[in-house]
Amino acid sequence: MSVFLGIPQALPTKDVPDQGPLADRFGRVATDLRISITDKCNLRCTYCMPAEGMDWLSKSSLMTTDEIVRLTRIAAEEFGVKELRLTGGEPLIRPDLEDIVAAVTEALPDFPVSMTTNGIGLAQRAEGLVAAGMTRVNVSLDTCAPRRTRNSRAATSSARPLRAWPRHRLRGYPPSSSTPF
Numbered sequence: 001m002s003v004f005l006g007i008p009q010a011l012p013t014k015d016v017p018d019q020g021p022l023a024d025r026f027g028r029v030a031t032d033l034r035i036s037i038t039d040k041c042n043l044r045c046t047y048c049m050p051a052e053g054m055d056w057l058s059k060s061s062l063m064t065t066d067e068i069v070r071l072t073r074i075a076a077e078e079f080g081v082k083e084l085r086l087t088g089g090e091p092l093i094r095p096d097l098e099d100i101v102a103a104v105t106e107a108l109p110d111f112p113v114s115m116t117t118n119g120i121g122l123a124q125r126a127e128g129l130v131a132a133g134m135t136r137v138n139v140s141l142d143t144c145a146p147r148r149t150r151n152s153r154a155a156t157s158s159a160r161p162l163r164a165w166p167r168h169r170l171r172g173y174p175p176s177s178s179t180p181f
Contacts, residue, residue, distance in 0.1 A: 021080045031082045033075045035068055037100065038089040042120055065096060069103045076108055083112040092121045098132040105133030112136065 022030040039057050063071070075081035084104060091097055101113050114136035115129075122139065129137070 022075075029080070031080065032085055033072060033081045033083070034085045034087050035063065035071065036087050036089065037068065037091055037094050037097070038062060040093050041088060041090040041118070042093060043090070043118055065100050065103050068100055069107045072104050072111070073107055076111060083114065086113070086115045088117075090118055090120070091115050092117055092119075092125060098125070098128045101129060101132035101134050114138065116140070 024030070039054070072081075072084050075084075086097070086100065088094075094100070097115075104113050105111065112135045113133055115134060116138045117140070119137075119139040122137065126137075
């Protein structure tokens with residue numbers, strides 16, 4: 001059974017701050033903004049993809065580069081956000097990912113832009129992402145554990161996310177537990 005939740009709508013803003021740090025009801029302050037730039041993924045992991053599949057958003061329903069830049073700028077300037085993390089689905093599926101990163105870093109110089117990814121296709125796009133201003137990439141190690149997915153694509157792709165490491169180690173991005181380059 002597929003459930004379409006519809007396009008998100010703005011909620012009433014009564015008693016919602018229009019400035020200042022973003023804090024939850026426990027007083028924790030959010031300093032990073034996560035934006036899902038696509039709902040699509042190239043894997044079918046058991047913990048995020050229903051067995052019956054999903055109804056995908058149309059391209060026109062996705063945020064544009066300009067909308068992502070505007071939202072990030074407002075979050076940084078009005079709410080004290082200090083980092084943008086691009087998520088999905090799988091961000092590497094967005095053909096304009098480098099354009100998004102470049103536009104954010106042009107609008108907000110020195111603003112860290114990171115991404116969470118399964119890493120499939122990262123080796124081919126890593127240099128372009130770094131050139132665009134990507135400062136950090138978190139690669140899910142589940143990609144290297146094909147038993148966590150419903151198809152064999154992860155099994156045949158499992159080494160690919162790690163192929164980007166040597167190139168970036170030479171560029172000064174050493175790997176660690178949270179920053180795989």
